[in-house]
Amino acid sequence: MxxxxxxxxxxxxxxxxxxxxxxxxxxxxxxxxxxxxxxxxxxxxxxxxxxxxxxxxxxxxxxxxxxxxxxxxxxxxxxxxxxxxxxxxxxxxxxxxxxxxxxxxxxxxxxxxxxxxxxxxxxxxxxxxxxxxxxxxxxxxxxxxxxxxxxxxxxxxxxxxxxxxxxxxxxxxxxxxxxxxxxxxxxxxxxxxxxxxxxxxxxxxxxxxxxxxxxxxxxxxxxxxxxxxxxxxxxxxxxxxxxxxxxxxxxxxxxxxxxxxxxxxxxxxxxxxxxxxxxxxxxxxxxxxxxxxxxxxxxxxxxVTHEVRITEHRRLDEHGLEYELEHSGSIKSHSMGGNRTSEEGLTREHTGDPFAHYKDQYVVALVDPLASESAPGVGIETEVKSKPQPKWQL
Missing domain, CATH: 1.20.1070 (Rhopdopsin 7-helix transmembrane proteins)
Known part of the structure; x- marks a missing residue:
């Protein structure tokens, strides 16, 4: 030692x-x-x-x-x-x-x-x-x-x-x-x-x-x-x-x-x-x-993030106006021009075909999924996009 x-x-x-x-x-x-x-x-x-x-x-x-x-x-x-x-x-x-x-x-x-x-x-x-x-x-x-x-x-x-x-x-x-x-x-x-x-x-x-x-x-x-x-x-x-x-x-x-x-x-x-x-x-x-x-x-x-895009399409009448508030405003403006327009509106509302709404293309497009191709721009569309996966994912 x-x-x-x-x-x-x-x-x-x-x-x-x-x-x-x-x-x-x-x-x-x-x-x-x-x-x-x-x-x-x-x-x-x-x-x-x-x-x-x-x-x-x-x-x-x-x-x-x-x-x-x-x-x-x-x-x-x-x-x-x-x-x-x-x-x-x-x-x-x-x-x-x-x-x-x-x-x-x-x-x-x-x-x-x-x-x-x-x-x-x-x-x-x-x-x-x-x-x-x-x-x-x-x-x-x-x-x-x-x-x-x-x-x-x-x-x-x-x-x-x-x-x-x-x-x-x-x-x-x-x-x-x-x-x-x-x-x-x-x-x-x-x-x-x-x-x-x-x-x-x-x-x-x-x-x-x-x-x-x-x-x-x-x-x-x-x-x-x-x-x-x-x-x-x-x-x-x-x-x-x-x-x-x-x-x-x-x-x-x-x-x-x-x-x-x-x-x-x-x-x-x-x-x-x-x-x-x-x-x-x-x-x-x-x-x-x-x-x-x-x-x-x-x-x-x-x-991980998602991009959500919601698109809303409003219904337009034959005048190209929105059907709801804008349309009521247009009716008002028409009725101010004379009784004829107002009477036509009332007649169209009360004396029209009771089944006309079933022939309405807007309604048909919402009910029939195959009708969306014939009526583009009708309804509500939702699109979800995901970002591409990165090459190096932690």
Missing amino acids: VSTDELLKVMMANPPDPNEPLPSSNRKATIYGVTVPLLILCWIAVFLRLWVRLRIIREAGWDDFFVALASTLNTAATICVLLSIDYGLGHHFLYIGVENMTTYTKIFYIENALYVTQTSIIKISLLLQYLRIFKAGTMRWICVSLLVIITLWGITYGFMAWIPCFPVHGYWDHNINARCYGYGFADPKEFIAIFQSHTALNMAFDVAVFLTPLVLFTAPNLTRKNLIAMTGVFLLGGGAVMTSVWRLQTIVEHKAATYPYLDFTWWTPISIVLSCVEIDLAIACASTPIFWPVIESKLSEIF
Whole structure:
């Protein structure tokens, strides 16, 4: 086991420049600016998911429980990352002081164990979600097989992360004679191997889990709307996979913060920030397919507009005047010209054919639907126009 004194001797043999400018990934503003907004968006996605499952469709399942658990662990891990900034994260380990070294190591122990645990939990949640879709057949067996393998992987690495030493506090208290392994940094080569192997397997399982439902793209009844929605989800999942690949690259490049020289707080910020981004994207990817159809339907109700045009056609007499008020006015004007017009009007009203209104083209057009073609411009027409659907429908 490497003691604190031996660790300090190794670092002091090749001391870094204390005035070296901080890389952008090591700055407090960068760490806060990346982790906090993504954590908020992650929780928004989870709350919307749980709202739909618990209040709308009322079909909550184990996949929802594991998503909520992963989000809780992710929040705790992010808080640990932000706390560790005050104890040396982003600065050279050699210059943060012995007391801060111990505190930082305690925080990193919790942070790393939480990350290792939640990487398996979020994949388990996604696989349980897939089992809701694949009720039988080859795809269901693939999901069950991945579920068993990832569960065993999570238990194995989770145990090594939570119990890296016997007793556990030997991880940060090097004054006791503890037996450490793997993450406990008993052997630098073993320490590097455990980080690289977990990150590589995590990346491989990410690819397997996010590629599994690609078979849905071959569904014969897949609409363009479904295709766009699924593509968005897979792009989000692809972002999580690419972040996992990037994190693996940083760990391999610096050999788990031991190359080109041992410096736990200087080389790790980029890997830690990427781990937060990876989990946030994975949780959002798992939650979006649940709540998005409901959100989309609500948005459609708000933004879909209709144009209604009502056209009214008034009846005209042989003089081209409107039949009601204007016609009465015209009769009055005619009667002022002499008794003959008035008498003709009275005669027409009282002595006409009692069945004449059945021959009236205006009445016939309102009763007979086939007569509208022979009497255009008669009746009331209603026309409803809907705006064309946009190419990208939210």
